Amino acid sequence: MTAELRVQLGAHPVAYPLVRGLARLGPAVRVPRVGVVVSDAALARAVLTDTAAFAKTGPGSPAALWTPVVGPAVLLNMEGEAHARLRRTLAELFTPAAVTALCARVAGQRCAALRDRLVGGEPVDLVPVARDVAGAVIAGLVGLDARDAAGPAFDAAAAVTGMVRLTRPSLTPRQVARGRAALARITAPAAGAYRAGDPATVPGRMRELGLTEHEALGAVAAFVLTGTETVASFVPRLVALLSDHGLLAPVAADRARVDAVVAEALRVTVPSPVMLRRAVAPTRIGGVRVRAGDRVVIATVSAARARGGFDPDRPHPPELRRLWFGAGPHFCLGMPLAMTQVRLVLDAVLDAHLARPLRVTRRRVARRVLVPAYRELVVSGA
Template identity: 60%
Template structure:
């Protein structure tokens, strides 16, 4: 460029695209997230005073998760401390040993793929039809709101609620969000007032779930009775499904679409079902819906060269384990140690995985039919446990061009 030559738009250096995933995490956890990522540079496993033993490596994380006798969810500093006061002592989130294995065996057939596929087909047919129609007409759609509606519709069916409108589903989602938002990456246990507020939300839902448990065996709650669960176990399971089954799906779907859009793969995924399947798994890795997992040590062992002792708190930095594999790339296979680590491993692998995936596939396919899409507005959510968009507005480019023609 000659001296004095005016700078044109073409001459200006291109700005780096915004890393929206990083922005989502920083907005949700402005202090904890930089600390979490900083710990990734300290090595595969490191003892941090006041925090515990932090695992940043996928192979070591899987080793810990597979050993349910040494690393447990029912000791000090584990998820049991957090959720037992709210959900009771008999839910999979806070159990170990033979009691956990017995309950899990009874629940194994609850969410078999054939049942979850049929459930999602039935429950989501109408709301997905409305979503698809809006996109085909070229309307701007907030995928955050749409994903919340879909997730709440399914969980409403699971726990036996008679909620049939989008307004009712939004209200149900907001109730769960009020409970989950009490937890941060640093939370060890809920305060008495937080426990009271959580139970004000969950107890009425438990009453409804218990009534469904006593009713038709074709429902999820009725099937729990047929599988041999007690009323208390069924109530606890309904509460756990409500808290974990809505947030994961609702936060993931907008992030999946945004990742495909930002990496120029939306139309590819719309045309290729196999690519969409890989993209869902890869987006799960990048977004890491469970960024941290906690365990309590019950016997002395050595992990990755670090000695851990009974009473130690182990913090599995799942997000660090997953992001070490690199940026979003649905064409790159996952190594064995990373496979679905974000849903856990071993005795506590997420029992609701088939239900979550059935919902995600249906909503994603409906949205991608309208591709190419443009994102007209987006913003990050504050005060949430799982990082997510506050709003992600999309519109079909094809529908807009058709209107212009």
């Protein structure tokens, strides 16, 4: 069994084998009480880009799950012109220049410290390091001081996703209250960024657009939810894949290979393993007839894993390209920020490897979590 399979099974011991098994039954399969499960990359892309037939809002959709916790206007539960307008407003925060500046400011020192610890011969658990960097980046993005808010940002996201079960389409009122309380530790101080109106932050931009403080703080919660655990899950898994495939040394020596290994590690890990939609008009997905109101479960993990095990020399076909970040109007807004911080942490590890060859000396997978991850991944120099 590969280490990646152990990570997936640790998180979802029942659902992962079931979802992967459905892929063998067909590219799209109707499953009673679950919905239409799509396991093929081209069909997944067709669903995600067909906004006339599929939406993220309505009963059983992601909006039904998240809206009670984060509020109604936070991108991932919006559609149409209002959604497009908010994305345009926030787009400037994700330009190459903006994400490079933000990551250098809040993650640069953290990554230099990581490199120094590794070069000094200290065994380092990459899980808390990745959580700290991801939390710091989101804190910076929403206008908080990363020194105080990095840990709380990650903890708030984990507190909410820890309550989500794949078998339950919504949270109970008590869970909603707990989720809101956890997120308030980040959203309450972010009110200052809204009032200050700094256009380099999410709340400041939303204020410029004329959105209320309440809506802006909902968006802060949404960024905390979408942008912390995904990156924190991915970074240790990326380093483990490189180590397990004997690629730390060749990639450290040839950084032109980094983009290909990161893309391939994303294909193999798929940090966001499924995407949900609701049919709003009758249509077909492959050979399956779909009715309005049907739930559609896009098994991104199956579409991606259909191409086999980790092999950065094998190019991705067009239908699969970046599918792990979605497709269509809801394509991951944070992708440039995710890629920049991943690159910074990976460069620190690769730089250290050149000075003192590293290997994974201890690992434990996280059990029964929503986003599959390591609980501990220690790397040490020889």
